[in-house]
Amino acid sequence: MTTPAIDTTALTRRFGDFTAVDQVNLCVDAGQFFGFLGPNGAGKSTTIKMLTGLLAPTSGSIRVLGEDLQARSAEIKRQIGVVPEGMALFGRLTAGEYLQFVGRMYGLDRVTTLNRTRELLEFMQLADEQKKLITDFSHGMQKKLAMAAAVIHGPKVLFLDEPFEGVDAVAAGTLKAMLQRMIARGATIFLTSHVLEIVERLCTHIAIIHRGQLVAQGALDELRTGAGRAGQAEIEAGVVPPETEKRSLEQIFLEIVGADREGNPGAVTPEQELSWLS
């Protein structure tokens, strides 16, 4: 049995009286391309922040690459890469300067850092923008740079919070190529995205978080059959329709998170319609 790349037990985070992440048990095997989905405010970014050591959990445990994150945070951080929600770039540096700084912080020697910086800038098609400050980059360019910084040290686990948000098709293609390369070389990728088509195409395993609770987890096919969903009662209550043949991830997602507390699917009801819009 191999050690899971990411393993959480009863992971919980509260902000005052508000529980953002509630008793989440996640298990991501090494080498998986894992999609972590949920509607806005469901707790995805909070979970990623906890998994990468940027936010302390209120309770529960996190193990990354088989080690306790709290106990060995420096060692684990050295072997993970993160593209955080706000990208966390230093706007007053050039792309090359930023990558060199990140490489040195991760312990790469000078020559390796310079070589990888050059290769990554070329791969991300940022080589022609070397004199520009990051603050003057477009959103897509900044995403590509954040991705380059996340992989410069060759991480074993890559955490990506909305990497495709606001990115054009060309940049998205570059990012996807990078991710597929990482997977081919044995890395584990933990990705959150609202672009369900991309998740469906890239990810082998998926978890869905809703109102802070994990409501589904498993391979895409398992989710199609309802096997990976939390709470069989919900399935019996009619959340899951009987036909389980090749439905899209979007359909599955909407069935799970679009339902209200009574189990009704989340379509707009007649009384909610905006009559004045017509």
Added chain:
Amino acid sequence: MAELTGSPGLSDSMPPIAASAQLLAVAWLRWRIFVNGAIRRQPKNKRQIAGLVFVILLRIVVWPMLALMMVGPVVGSGFLAWLAISEGRPQSLAGLLLGIALLWQFVSINGLSIAASIHSFDPASLVRFPLRFGRYFVLRSLLGLLTASTIVGSMALLAAALGIGIADASLALPALVAMAVYALMNIYLTRMIGAWMERWLANRRFREIFSMMMGLSFAAIQFMNLQRAPMRAHGARSSLFLSAMHSSGPYVYWLPPGFAAQAILLAKHPLAACGQFAALLVSTVLFAAVFAIRLRKQFLGEYLSEGVNRRGPAQAAPRVRMPALETAARSAPAAAGAVFSSTVAACMRKDWIVLRNSGTQLIGMMTPLLLVAIFSMNRGLSASLAGYFLPAAIAYTLIGVLGPLYNVFGADGRGAQLYLLAPIRLRDVVVAKNLMSLALIVGEAGMAWIIICVFSRAPIPVSAQVSTVLWTVFVVALNLAIGTLRSIQAPRYFVPGQARQPRAGTPTNRTSALLVLAVLFGSMLMQVPVAIASSYFELPWLAAWIYLPLAAAAVFAYAFVLRNVEQLILEHRDVFAEELCKA
């Protein structure tokens, strides 16, 4: 392409990252940010070139003044230390060291730092890198050493050590060692206060309480000073504050300044000196430890913002309702029949909601009124100088409320795009914002007026009241005109009520701040010759006749700006996008 991954599982065989490599990387990062911020700003048009020239000229004037302000305490410390030893008054050394520590904290709190005027980064962002806590602590201790507080404080301590050494050569070495540790103690004291203040100020309620306490304590000091030394008692201007400093002398010996002073003065008694030195070291370690406690929480992933600190569990999405539209629909007929157009009414309502939620700002507005009340209550002051005190008090209360006129779109941030997108007249938006500011100005000045009238022992002459009204109209209208232009030409994003602003210390902010002060103090200074002439020629209405055309001209200038505001904003759409929407 680089080798991206290795074998699965955590690799323990990887060599540890050298501390020097990470420290050098951060030093390099700081250097590159400084260099890029200093030399890479390439002006794109004539306006930006003019702005850059203005900033450079400003620095040529301001930086030597700041340097002179630094030289004073440094030379003074050296001289006083020399005086204390050579004149046989060693007990005053502790007081001197206490004074340097207070100066250190004062400069630090007031943000007169070199770092504040140049681009930097949030050191807390380093927690995402593979750092051990010890290394993070060292980095946080080293980052920000080039602040004015550290430079001035360290130089003052070095000068004091030199002064002691010149006065008594046998004390030179102990003085240097003790001052070095005392400097370290001050560094950690500053860091400790800064880190804990950041923690507490993240809470809005605490921010409000803190603002109130600061305002009250400032007012209380003024009140006590006035009670002890009324301005009419010219022969006895003893300050309560200074006398408190003198009387606190014996207690200082139980504090770090006393430990440092005793460690130097008892150098001829090694055992006693070592005891004092140990006490100084313990206090340094104590401050460092309290600082470390805060950093440790940050390092482990503390979340300070109260943005998601919502009450109660997450609820199911409510039925789709559009309260904004309903409110607009309800208020539309009322607005149509009201004094203001619906655009002006909506913008004013929005700004009122922002202001209502900004308790710190409201409390900040109360402080000048409190001080005006204290000065007014002081017997004799308002009786003899009522005519002069009224415009001075009004000018004083206006300092805080005129500033926002120079950046009316700043708090809107990305929301400012709506003004450009919506089918509205941009002039209405500016009018709404100015009306809101005007309401605050009138409220503030009116309250000051009432306070002075209530506490004044003599009736204020009508001529003085009329001239004050005209002068106020002149100043406010002039600031409205210049402020509107600055708001459009040089907006700067800010978060209301937040201590650490995203774009603090930028040239634009400083230029606007300087303009406010220049206009206000320029017009205040103008009152002096007018008052002298009025008194000399015994023409009490002279001031009113002088201010009347000025007020009319200022109102006309504001009206002119307002008439062209639509075109001005459209011409500066790029500035909006760059400064506000990229926030």
